[in-house]
Amino acid sequence: MEQNTRQKLIDATYEEVYSHGYQGAALADILANAGVHKGSMYHFFPNKKEMALSAIKEKIAERFGTRYLAIAKGEGDYLAHFFEGLRDLKQRDFRRGCPVANIVQEMSNIDEDFNMAMKEIYAKFRQSVKIIFDKAVSAGELRSCDTAKLALFTTSALEGAILAAKASGETQDYLDCVECLISYIESYKHG
Amino acid sequence: MEQNTRQKLIDATYEEVYSHGYQGAALADILANAGVHKGSMYHFFPNKKEMALSAIKEKIAERFGTRYLAIAKGEGDYLAHFFEGLRDLKQRDFRRGCPVANIVQEMSNIDEDFNMAMKEIYAKFRQSVKIIFDKAVSAGELRSCDTAKLALFTTSALEGAILAAKASGETQDYLDCVECLISYIESYKHG
DNA sequence: GATGGTGTTGACTGTTTGGTCAAGTGGCAT
DNA sequence: ATGCCACTTGACCAAACAGTCAACACCATC
Numbered sequence: 456m457e458q459n460t461r462q463k464l465i466d467a468t469y470e471e472v473y474s475h476g477y478q479g480a481a482l483a484d485i486l487a488n489a490g491v492h493k494g495s496m497y498h499f500f501p502n503k504k505e506m507a508l509s510a511i512k513e514k515i516a517e518r519f520g521t522r523y524l525a526i527a528k529g530e531g532d533y534l535a536h537f538f539e540g541l542r543d544l545k546q547r548d549f550r551r552g553c554p555v556a557n558i559v560q561e562m563s564n565i566d567e568d569f570n571m572a573m574k575e576i577y578a579k580f581r582q583s584v585k586i587i588f589d590k591a592v593s594a595g596e597l598r599s600c601d602t603a604k605l606a607l608f609t610t611s612a613l614e615g616a617i618l619a620a621k622a623s624g625e626t627q628d629y630l631d632c633v634e635c636l637i638s639y640i641e642s643y644k645h646g
Numbered sequence: 647m648e649q650n651t652r653q654k655l656i657d658a659t660y661e662e663v664y665s666h667g668y669q670g671a672a673l674a675d676i677l678a679n680a681g682v683h684k685g686s687m688y689h690f691f692p693n694k695k696e697m698a699l700s701a702i703k704e705k706i707a708e709r710f711g712t713r714y715l716a717i718a719k720g721e722g723d724y725l726a727h728f729f730e731g732l733r734d735l736k737q738r739d740f741r742r743g744c745p746v747a748n749i750v751q752e753m754s755n756i757d758e759d760f761n762m763a764m765k766e767i768y769a770k771f772r773q774s775v776k777i778i779f780d781k782a783v784s785a786g787e788l789r790s791c792d793t794a795k796l797a798l799f800t801t802s803a804l805e806g807a808i809l810a811a812k813a814s815g816e817t818q819d820y821l822d823c824v825e826c827l828i829s830y831i832e833s834y835k836h837g
Numbered sequence: 838g839a840t841g842g843t844g845t846t847g848a849c850t851g852t853t854t855g856g857t858c859a860a861g862t863g864g865c866a867t
Numbered sequence: 868a869t870g871c872c873a874c875t876t877g878a879c880c881a882a883a884c885a886g887t888c889a890a891c892a893c894c895a896t897c
Binding site for chain 2: 474475476478479550551552556557559560561563564565570573574577578604605607608610611612613614615616618619621622623624628631632635636639642
């Protein structure tokens, strides 16, 4: 049962932090949702902060890794698949926003450990998008260009688009932003 | 002294919330920084939340109003002035990020009153950028286009750029994003 | 069947939190 | 000088918080 209890804690912590932020996450709620008692939790984690950091790293790293690297590992049509993913609303929860952005905003300037963790995750996000663009250049879908910069702009515009939809409550705002972003990326088409 | 005490509270609350988020803002710290006693604060505000909402509305509304509407009220060179403002690093605090985005991320899905307040501020931001673009169209700096959509993309890409710099700690990331954004906007020039 | 390690239980603690309140101060009008 | 009212003071409170701990259950292995 070891792995089971630990995993229940990781899952419940991720959900609670995603919904209420780290500072708003109540240990009592996490434990209730996980169905785990307090002392049991302190057997697996030294404190709330380490549990939250573990949850963020394990849940988000896993998610980003699969979503974007799958495209890069595919065969051709890299841009088309990437754009398709951006347009797919089922992958997004606009009410809660982006889990990475939420924690960056809340914690980066407050706590050095969170700062480092989010820096790494965000860098990995940018890197995996860059790989998609590199593949697209190799495949002749894009002309040769500064793909690192393009990935930087793409990821940040995307985070901004999710934020806009969270602020206004309008999913359409996200879609409009994504169309602008796509048309910008497409201006790098043809060699 | 009435206005003085109230203003000291508004200023200290804004700083504390900007630095630590709403949920991380300790009433005791706000009071210490303002040099105001607890009972005195409860004479001016019914509770912490209302004080924070007042601080956000008064401090941010004032700030956005002046910064962007000044450009629209100017004479010509609307785009150039707007771009100049985007490139001006002195106006930004990348460690703490954007005060609007921070609170949207933290509170929009938690509290309905914050949600409404931030929705309004964000809409005002978009509106004031749209006015700049409308002026630019009238002045022949841009061709006729959907300025509301362009303002939406511009504001959200900008928020994303500030977030990217906050995450990485690199001011250059913000500048790179802004250059991409500007080149996108410039694709609407002429015609 | 004793031993020991892994995991569980829930009562308990000390602090910090936002919020209350009765008593007091100072200036202004009458 | 008296009464009034906006404002101040700081002690006080209940609730919520993260974290501690001694006792206990289970299941190996010897």
